[in-house]
Amino acid sequence: MDHEADAHRTDLMTITRYVLNEQSKHPESRGDFTILLSHIVLGCKFVCTAVNKAGLAKLIGLAGETNVQGEEQKKLDVLSNEVFIKALVSSGRTCILVSEEDEEATFVEPALRGKYCVVFDPLDGSSNIDCGVSIGTIFGIYAIKDGVDPKIEDVLQPGKNMVAAGYCMYGSSCTLVLSTGKGVNGFTLDPSLGEFILTHPDIKIPKKGKIYSVNEGNAKNWDAATAKYVEKCKYPQDGSPAKSLRYIGSMVADVHRTLLYGGIFLYPADKKSPNGKLRVLYEVFPMSYLMEQAGGQAFTGKQRALDLLPTKIHERSPIFLGSYDDVEVIKALYADEGKK
Numbered sequence: 229m230d231h232e233a234d235a236h237r238t239d240l241m242t243i244t245r246y247v248l249n250e251q252s253k254h255p256e257s258r259g260d261f262t263i264l265l266s267h268i269v270l271g272c273k274f275v276c277t278a279v280n281k282a283g284l285a286k287l288i289g290l291a292g293e294t295n296v297q298g299e300e301q302k303k304l305d306v307l308s309n310e311v312f313i314k315a316l317v318s319s320g321r322t323c324i325l326v327s328e329e330d331e332e333a334t335f336v337e338p339a340l341r342g343k344y345c346v347v348f349d350p351l352d353g354s355s356n357i358d359c360g361v362s363i364g365t366i367f368g369i370y371a372i373k374d375g376v377d378p379k380i381e382d383v384l385q386p387g388k389n390m391v392a393a394g395y396c397m398y399g400s401s402c403t404l405v406l407s408t409g410k411g412v413n414g415f416t417l418d419p420s421l422g423e424f425i426l427t428h429p430d431i432k433i434p435k436k437g438k439i440y441s442v443n444e445g446n447a448k449n450w451d452a453a454t455a456k457y458v459e460k461c462k463y464p465q466d467g468s469p470a471k472s473l474r475y476i477g478s479m480v481a482d483v484h485r486t487l488l489y490g491g492i493f494l495y496p497a498d499k500k501s502p503n504g505k506l507r508v509l510y511e512v513f514p515m516s517y518l519m520e521q522a523g524g525q526a527f528t529g530k531q532r533a534l535d536l537l538p539t540k541i542h543e544r545s546p547i548f549l550g551s552y553d554d555v556e557v558i559k560a561l562y563a564d565e566g567k568k
């Protein structure tokens with residue numbers, strides 16, 4: 229083993245070091261956010277390990293099946309939900325948790341309450357689990373004055389009020405992308421250290437991209453603005469080259485690529501789903517927050533996504549997000565349609 233080389237690695241910027249550095253800029257801070265984040269990071273490491281072992285451990289399959297030891301097996305999304313609920317509650321810094329997997333919000337018991345509300349999709353991209361394609365966890369964080377008397381309205385807030393948002397992608401590497409409202413940073417898990425290392429500092433999305441990402445199987449039900457937009461991507465009339473289509477079907481993976489390479493990701497409304505598919509609190513808001521923090525835009529077809537005021541915890545919204553210039557085009561098309 230090359231100890232010399234290993235010694236050099238101790239100056240790496242781990243996510244813990246990064247958050248502690250940020251905390252030290254606020255002398256009044258009691259470190260509550262740092263503790264909360266360390267519990268989220270732990271949850272991501274657990275789920276990453278479970279995802280990597282999914283085929284071997286027969287985690288894939290129906291919840292309720294039993295394995296050879298007679299233990300009940302949990303489907304990966306059920307397991308991930310339990311991991312994050314436990315990690316968040318045991319942080320002692322949360323008061324309300326909203327998970328895609330739970331119909332109702334979880335109100336943390338009074339003895340363990342803190343001031344943060346966390347909304348999350350414990351495992352995003354579930355249709356890709358069984359074939360080993362990238363999946364992820366998405367989270368957003370609101371802060372209330374104190375966690376003494378939390379109410380559901382504390383999470384039914386516009387996304388612009390979030391204090392942090394991020395996702396972890398379980399792909400060819402495990403990558404955690406985070407914003408605390410001062411830009412976006414990406415950390416990659418070094419399995420030999422068990423630490424997330426800052427590998428993508430200050431991510432900025434390209435102003436314009438060459439890729440569009442959408443489930444085109446829904447095209448026959450799109451509205452006119454979406455249909456015109458995708459037509460422009462394929463047959464541009466302004467002399468620019470046609471865009472390439474990339475669609476994984478895991479929001480985390482499709483948004484991650486969009487953030488790094490530029491372009492646009494859209495899950496629009498259609499005749500069958502007038503509110504689109506993706507959930508406002510734990511899919512649309514965190515990803516829109518990251519996009520804006522990286523210099524891009526996020527639009528619902530009617531308004532800035534982060535201005536939406538959700539009325540239900542599992543509400544859905546159409547979403548168009550990505551490079552600034554690309555989102556400008558779809559905004560203009562919706563504005564034109566509105567004039568007709």
Ligand SMILES: O=P(O)(O)OC[C@H]1O[C@](O)(COP(=O)(O)O)[C@@H](O)[C@@H]1O
Nearest residue numbers: 349351352353354355443477478479
């Ligand atoms: O299969 P479709 O309709 O294209 O939908 C894909 C979208 O659905 C999702 O898988 C929904 O998320 P969940 O897997 O968490 O339910 C997104 O990740 C993805 O963007």
Ligand SMILES: [Mg+2]
Nearest residue numbers: 349351352353
């Ligand atoms: Mg999802």
Ligand SMILES: [Mg+2]
Nearest residue numbers: 328349351352
């Ligand atoms: Mg999910």
